[in-house]
Amino acid sequence: MAKAQAASLFHDRPHNHATCVSAANERARAAFEEKGLKLTPLRLRVFEELAGSHTAMGAYDLLERLAKNGPRLAPISVYRALDALLAAGVVHRLESRNAFFACHASEPQHKPSMIMVCSSCGTIAEAPAKPVRDAIDRLAKALSFQLETSLLEISGVCGPCASEKRA
Ligand SMILES: [Zn+2]
Ligand SMILES: [Zn+2]
Numbered sequence: 001m002a003k004a005q006a007a008s009l010f011h012d013r014p015h016n017h018a019t020c021v022s023a024a025n026e027r028a029r030a031a032f033e034e035k036g037l038k039l040t041p042l043r044l045r046v047f048e049e050l051a052g053s054h055t056a057m058g059a060y061d062l063l064e065r066l067a068k069n070g071p072r073l074a075p076i077s078v079y080r081a082l083d084a085l086l087a088a089g090v091v092h093r094l095e096s097r098n099a100f101f102a103c104h105a106s107e108p109q110h111k112p113s114m115i116m117v118c119s120s121c122g123t124i125a126e127a128p129a130k131p132v133r134d135a136i137d138r139l140a141k142a143l144s145f146q147l148e149t150s151l152l153e154i155s156g157v158c159g160p161c162a163s164e165k166r167a
Contacts, residue, residue, distance in 0.1 A: 009125035010118070010158040011054065024051040024102055028090040035088055045070070046081040047102060050091055055122035056099035094124065096153045118158035120165075125158070 011020075028047055032039040039047075049065050050057060057065070063078055082100055085091035090103050094115065105126045114129035129152060140147045157165075 009116070009127055010123060010160060013160045017052075017054075020054070020104055021048070021051050023106075024090070024104055027103070028085075028088070031088045031090050037084065037088055040081075042073070042077060043081045043084050046078060047085055047090060050085075050100060051102035051104070054101075054104060054124055056094040056097060056101040056117070056124055058097070058099045062100070092126075094153060095149075095151050114152040114154065116158075117153065117155045118161055119155045120157050120161040123158050123160075 011017075025048070028044075028051075029039060032043075045066060046062065049062060049069075059075065059078060059082065062082075063073065063075060066073055066078065082091065086093060086100075091100050092103055092115070093100055094117065097117075101124050103126070113133060114127045116125045116127060117123075132152065133150070136147070136150050139145075140150075
């Protein structure tokens with residue numbers, strides 16, 4: 001991946017997040033429509049809460065956040081909304097932290113291939129990682145190892161955090 005492309009995955013700080021939110025919203029609507037699923041008001045609320053940042057949130061944090069801006073919801077309703085959003089591919093699960101994040105990647109309806117998480121600010125970026133995936137596939141094949149999951153969740157420090165530390 002080109003350096004400039006990789007860098008653009010982590011946004012400048014501050015950035016005009018409203019454009020990220022409206023783009024994510026648009027992709028979510030399109031994804032639901034294409035799959036013939038309903039983007040119900042509850043699903044939309046959950047999605048918007050997650051899309052409000054580039055970080056991941058656990059289900060209970062999400063419940064608390066939603067309760068601040070509206071009636072308290074039953075955990076099961078939020079889990080169901082999350083399931084629908086995951087199925088539509090507009091929210092992904094960060095397995096290593098049992099948390100969820102809105103997809104801000106530009107190509108809709110994909111499986112995240114490599115997730116980079118900043119351990120300092122929590123910002124998440126999805127990066128295309130075909131060469132890495134291919135290498136894992138080859139290695140697994142060579143070892144006669146049948147892959148079930150091959151999570152690529154990598155933690156580190158993002159560019160903006162690193163330059164803040166240097167400053
Ligand atoms: Zn943003
Ligand atoms: Zn960071």
